[in-house]
Every structure is written in structure tokens, then in C-alpha cells.
Amino acid sequence: MHDIVDLESRGVPGVFVATVEFEDGAVAQSRALGAAPAAVYTEHPIQDRTDDEMLAIADAAYDALVERLTTH
Numbered sequence: 001m002h003d004i005v006d007l008e009s010r011g012v013p014g015v016f017v018a019t020v021e022f023e024d025g026a027v028a029q030s031r032a033l034g035a036a037p038a039a040v041y042t043e044h045p046i047q048d049r050t051d052d053e054m055l056a057i058a059d060a061a062y063d064a065l066v067e068r069l070t071t072h
Contacts, residue, residue: 001026005035015068017061019044038072040064 004016016037018026021044030036042057049057 001029001033001035001037004037005030005033008035008037013069013072014038015040015065015072017042017065019046021045038068040068 001016004014007014014037016026016039018039018041020041023039023041026039026041030039040061042061046054046057
């Protein structure tokens with residue numbers, strides 16, 4: 001979270017990506033930092049996924065990532 005907030009403060013657009021398991025924590029940390037970075041939350045868990053499963057998760061998140069990157 002600190003990294004995306006820092007990049008945005010430097011004018012570098014970005015999107016914060018995490019699994020849904022960490023959404024509440026990310027929202028709380030965003031508020032604590034006084035920031036509202038663009039975010040996309042993917043299915044959980046990520047660990048122990050096969051390459052094919054990771055590709056499917058990435059494919060499912062792609063449109064949301066592009067949309068938030070270009071409209072935030």
C-alpha cells in the first residue's frame with residue numbers, strides 16, 4: 001500500500017492488487033494513509049496455485065485493472 005501511494009504522489013499511475021482476503025485491511029490502511037488508490041481484488045488464496053490457475057485469475061482481473069488504471 002505504501003508503494004502505490006508513493007508512486008501516485010510522484011505522478012506514476014498504478015493499481016493496487018490483492019486478494020479479497022485482504023480487502024478490509026487494505027481499505028483501513030488506505031484511510032490511515034489518507035489515500036484512495038485504485039484497487040483490484042482477486043480470488044483467494046493465491047499460494048499453491050498452478051500456473052494455469054494463476055493465468056485464469058490474471059485474465060479475470062485484466063479488464064478491471066485496465067479500467068482502473070485508465071480512469072483513476
